[in-house]
Amino acid sequence: MASCGVLLYVLGVCVFAGKAHCFVELVCDNQSSGQFDHQSMLNCVIIPTQGTEDVNIQVVFWRNTKIKDPVLVFNSNEIKPKSGYKFAESSWNKTNMNVSLLITSTKVENEGEYTCYVITDSGEARSKTRLSVTAKYDEPKVTLIKKIDIPNADKALICTASGGYPLGQIRWFDNANTEWTKGAKLKVKKMDNGLLELSSKLPLWPASTFPEYTCVVYNSSGQKEHESVIKLDAPDEVSDSKASANTSSIVAPILVIGSLIVGLLLALLIYRRRANQVRRPSATPFLDPHMKSPTEDPDV
Template sequence: MLISLFRNRDMASVNLLFFVLMLSSVRVGRSAESLFKLKCQPAVGVIGQTTHISCSIEFLTKSKHVIINTVALTRSGEKNSCFAFQPFENVRIGDSRFEVENEPSLQLHNTKTSDEGEYRYFIRTNLGQDQVQFTMNVTAKYSSPIITSVQKEIVNDGHADLYCSASGGYPAGTIHWFDQSNTNWTKSATLQSTQGNDGLFTLSSKLSFQKIDSLWAPFRCVVLNNRYEEEGGATSTLEIKDDPGNSPSASSTVNNSIAGVVVIGSLIVGLLIVLLFKRRRNQRE
């Protein structure tokens, strides 16, 4: 009995594989006898999560009872189906992350960057057969950005380099810089985007100043995704110190020194004038 069951299951798998191979070699169009139309919405998935592919059936007849006996999903540009399923025999081939959810909708578990692209979805029912194309886009949110500086101390009116970095995002995004008055400094920055082996991107932006002004602080960096939507931001806590040579105490010391020289010079000049008058008086006497 068990042997017979296994044989029937293997035969169903062989039949499904044979049918998928036929789909791969022959383009399947809508049958003239088809009494419905298959529709699928573009899918947007998050990397590492489950993506829902919403599909529906639009009936072209009064009959609203449909029985799906075969589904097949094929990536654009590929010959072999990446997933196929026969509900009655509970037989499936291809990527095990795909499954039918609320027929004819699908879902994809543990979404990856490689899943992005166009797909052709075929179903065969008791009312005929149809296929439709849909696109799948995948995204991943960047981590909260961090602002750093290689310099141990940033001096007002001196050279400064600020860095902002964020990782783990997809697709590639960008970083913008703003000062405390919300002025955009991005044109003065350079952006580097690196894609890792997992397909995710790391963004690193460097903002350089020949002469930085403490009145511009604090600076803020904002991470934007590929649709220019803000995903996160960070505000700089780096302190911009005044140049000791331009500090009030130094200026006061310089001013006091100048004042002392002026006073001493005045006394010397006054003394010379007194001595000159005395000398002239003595000469007259």
């Protein structure tokens, strides 16, 4: 309720001040970047104009547009910060024109647009700034799985990198530095702390499997953060040679047995031919020595 009252007071003064002369200007950085779990600062400074001096601040009001209540309020000489927020200068007072906001431990939820209102005895001003949060992904882990539900693929590689923000990218390369990312499928999971976990699955096809693959993790700006290499113990070339060896071990005995059978058949055929030649009868019949040949002439 108190914060709502302060907001109404600020808005009321702003409406009045819009019709009066204002001798101050509030200058804030358009964009600030904060790293996850580190301090972040939103820079805003009050600048007196037209030679105004000895400006006294009456109200400072910091608000994240995603949050209903203000994250920091200064009113009636009292500072009321929300947990995790404070003035950037620890010894800040109403004569200090630096009204920058410090976030003590940056989280993903702190990302967004912020508005700062100030009311002084020389006029009022307001300005907006934006905070972007980043987090570096952890070292990726690559694993080989041999049972997958992808047709014609007997195995796959899975690369997982977590703890990063915002959305990054995982790319795949073989040992010849040829990229295979188009054949992979990326899954993104939001963790409890708002950070992201990336998981990329690359199917391995029997005809195009290489002995080594590299998983490379890139941040949202396209900069490489980490990489991990996996070497396959049994690439397809080895599998093919094993298959050829197995085939040879099966075919060789068959050829030997076939050769023996053919040799036996030839030997049997030759034997039968020789046997037939030995038992073949003569073309001239055997005659009794006491019998005369019908062609002999008795008178001769």
